[in-house]
Amino acid sequence: MPHPPPSPRTRARRLAYKAAYDRDTIHAILDAMPVAHIGHIVDGFPVVTPTLQWREGDRVYWHGSSASRMQKRAAGEEVCLTVTLTDGMVLARSGLEHSVNYRSVMVFGRAELVEGAAAKEAHLRTMMEQLFPGRWESLRPITAQELKATRILSLPLTEASAKIGAGPPTDPPEDRAWPVWAGVLPIRLTMGPPEPAPDLAPGIPTPDHARTYRIG
Numbered sequence: 001m002p003h004p005p006p007s008p009r010t011r012a013r014r015l016a017y018k019a020a021y022d023r024d025t026i027h028a029i030l031d032a033m034p035v036a037h038i039g040h041i042v043d044g045f046p047v048v049t050p051t052l053q054w055r056e057g058d059r060v061y062w063h064g065s066s067a068s069r070m071q072k073r074a075a076g077e078e079v080c081l082t083v084t085l086t087d088g089m090v091l092a093r094s095g096l097e098h099s100v101n102y103r104s105v106m107v108f109g110r111a112e113l114v115e116g117a118a119a120k121e122a123h124l125r126t127m128m129e130q131l132f133p134g135r136w137e138s139l140r141p142i143t144a145q146e147l148k149a150t151r152i153l154s155l156p157l158t159e160a161s162a163k164i165g166a167g168p169p170t171d172p173p174e175d176r177a178w179p180v181w182a183g184v185l186p187i188r189l190t191m192g193p194p195e196p197a198p199d200l201a202p203g204i205p206t207p208d209h210a211r212t213y214r215i216g
């Protein structure tokens with residue numbers, strides 16, 4: 001039995017068969033792509049800001065400078081967060097049937113500010129440890145000033161939807177004999193070899209998390 005949408009505004013209407021609302025699907029997409037876009041209204045007009053996101057249980061978090069417009073204006077306000085992975089370009093026999101294979105998540109809710117230096121430090125540590133396990137402990141410790149200059153916002157995943165497009169082109173039967181190539185051009189995110197900082201002190205080995213980091 002598929003999970004129902006958690007609220008009217010999360011119910012997919014267009015190509016609803018591609019939508020999913022279960023926690024496992026939503027978590028997997030958020031965990032596969034650290035880049036999110038946060039949409040919110042600033043001075044009456046929409047602003048969509050790309051930023052890093054991370055998930056802790058059933059909440060999604062993002063951080064930024066205390067001076068950033070997104071951090072200052074989004075706190076306590078309704079926002080919409082999206083995360084997208086593009087998995088392939090779908091080439092069909094007609095222009096309008098071309099599409100994209102993708103995995104995406106959309107989350108609605110009121111952005112909540114994380115209060116207190118200890119809580120902020122704990123969330124930043126979690127972000128770092130999820131991205132690069134073992135790295136936080138090896139870093140120059142964060143300062144009180146850095147914590148003050150950082151704000152963290154979060155959203156519960158209570159009003160979240162996923163949408164997944166996958167598979168070959170779906171041309172109507174009457175188009176399938178048209179003599180043009182059709183199929184999928186897969187898109188893969190690949191990591192290059194680590195590039196040491198030009199001013200890296202000699203003798204510092206490349207950590208495992210720099211070799212094994214993957215997204216997608």
Ligand SMILES: Cc1cc2nc3c(=O)[nH]c(=O)nc-3n(C[C@H](O)[C@H](O)[C@H](O)COP(=O)(O)OP(=O)(O)OC[C@H]3O[C@@H](n4cnc5c(N)ncnc54)[C@H](O)[C@@H]3O)c2cc1C
Pocket residue numbers: 009010011012013014015084085086100102103104105106160161162163
């Ligand atoms: C990489 C990529 C490329 C796309 N290209 C196109 C395109 O070229 N043309 C096009 O029409 N659509 C495209 N889509 C799909 C697009 O995101 C919308 O799903 C679609 O346009 C329907 O929009 P709507 O506002 O009518 O959705 P509705 O069905 O009215 O949306 C209702 C609710 O469904 C959920 N929902 C809708 N879309 C998504 C989503 N993508 N991810 C998670 N939840 C969702 C949300 O909760 C939303 O509030 C693309 C998606 C991705 C990820």
